[in-house]
Amino acid sequence: MASSDSEFNPDLLLAHKLPETCYTYNERDVAIYALGVGACGQDAVDSDELKFVYHENGQEHIQVLPTFASLLTLGSLSNGLDLPGFKYDPSLLLHGQQYIEVYRPLPSKASLINKVSLAGLQDKGKAAILEIETRSYEKDSEELLCMNRTTVFLRGAGGFSKSSPPFSYKNYPSNQGLAVKIPQTQPSAVLEERTQPSQALLYRLSGDYNPLHSDPNVAKLAGFPRPILHGLCTLGFAIKAIIKCICKGDPTAVKTISGRFLASVFPGETLITELWLQGLRVIYQTKVKERNKAVLSGYVDIRGLSSSL
Numbered sequence: 302m303a304s305s306d307s308e309f310n311p312d313l314l315l316a317h318k319l320p321e322t323c324y325t326y327n328e329r330d331v332a333i334y335a336l337g338v339g340a341c342g343q344d345a346v347d348s349d350e351l352k353f354v355y356h357e358n359g360q361e362h363i364q365v366l367p368t369f370a371s372l373l374t375l376g377s378l379s380n381g382l383d384l385p386g387f388k389y390d391p392s393l394l395l396h397g398q399q400y401i402e403v404y405r406p407l408p409s410k411a412s413l414i415n416k417v418s419l420a421g422l423q424d425k426g427k428a429a430i431l432e433i434e435t436r437s438y439e440k441d442s443e444e445l446l447c448m449n450r451t452t453v454f455l456r457g458a459g460g461f462s463k464s465s466p467p468f469s470y471k472n473y474p475s476n477q478g479l480a481v482k483i484p485q486t487q488p489s490a491v492l493e494e495r496t497q498p499s500q501a502l503l504y505r506l507s508g509d510y511n512p513l514h515s516d517p518n519v520a521k522l523a524g525f526p527r528p529i530l531h532g533l534c535t536l537g538f539a540i541k542a543i544i545k546c547i548c549k550g551d552p553t554a555v556k557t558i559s560g561r562f563l564a565s566v567f568p569g570e571t572l573i574t575e576l577w578l579q580g581l582r583v584i585y586q587t588k589v590k591e592r593n594k595a596v597l598s599g600y601v602d603i604r605g606l607s608s609s610l
């Protein structure tokens with residue numbers, strides 16, 4: 302049931318039109334993001350990753366990880382999640398899923414216009430699920446660069462339906478961003494990477510300053526023994542593993558990314574990402590080694606491949 306701190310009016314919320322927002326970034330932002338998701342974190346001269354943080358071999362531009370696109374969501378709401386008909390306890394918000402389509406490789410600097418809409422709202426009883434879609438256009442060319450769909454899981458905010466069955470609204474194809482079935486076969490590749498104890502403190506500099514990831518007291522109020530890692534940071538590690546192991550280091554091979562956050566990660570833990578190549582789709586699952594716990598799963602569609610696997 303909805304807690305006293307939550308109050309939903311689905312009609313009011315879904316009728317609300319979100320304003321366009323602007324987002325400008327440069328190569329420094331691109332490099333800080335890459336460091337935040339562990340680029341060169343195990344090896345400062347990693348030949349697959351230096352290009353994401355440095356003009357390696359005199360390359361003209363720093364290359365952009367496709368998951369950099371996920372940052373555009375954060376800049377897409379001018380008032381955060383302060384929406385009409387939508388009162389909830391922010392300390393109980395968790396990131397549930399992220400779905401990204403990258404239509405062309407992201408430039409290393411750009412000014413973008415974000416067109417934002419509400420893509421879904423569901424009453425799950427113990428929780429409410431809100432989905433926000435952001436389409437990002439290059440300001441000058443008006444070209445659509447990418448689309449993000451962010452699912453937030455609002456603990457304690459379900460039970461707002463006035464009738465049965467529970468309220469459920471989705472305005473996108475049902476085959477996008479589904480939870481994946483993990484194959485029971487040996488993975489095509491496995492990559493292990495240690496996150497740093499300071500990983501969330503570094504990642505937050507890319508724009509998600511939610512104190513759940515940095516402040517021990519806020520984390521305790523949210524029900525965690527200590528600050529947890531941003532879901533999009535874990536996603537960045539996992540997709541970087543796919544680029545390294547499957548795409549031969551080429552970030553432009555990634556077309557579509559889907560990820561569901563299954564459990565929280567604590568900074569300093571070791572992530573093991575297992576990958577299964579199925580045609581042009583990579584199914585993946587990331588586990589925390591120390592707790593043998595699956596924390597993220599999903600798929601990535603790639604543009605084409607001359608794989609040596």
Ligand SMILES: CCCCCCC/C=C/C(=O)SCCNC(=O)CCNC(=O)[C@H](O)C(C)(C)COP(=O)(O)OP(=O)(O)OC[C@H]1O[C@@H](n2cnc3c(N)ncnc32)[C@H](O)[C@@H]1OP(=O)(O)O
Binds near residue numbers: 397451
């Ligand atoms: C646009 C700007 C806003 C951006 C805000 C971003 C803020 C970022 C915050 C973070 O980064 S938080 C850190 C990352 N996230 C996490 O750590 C969450 C990890 N996941 C979990 O802890 C759990 O999966 C959960 C989300 C608490 C859910 O577990 P629970 O056991 O409560 O759910 P179930 O009983 O299994 O399922 C109930 C219902 O909900 C559906 N569901 C379950 N998990 C998810 C999910 N991750 N995303 C979306 N939906 C989920 C599940 O299918 C069930 O639905 P039905 O099947 O009953 O219809």
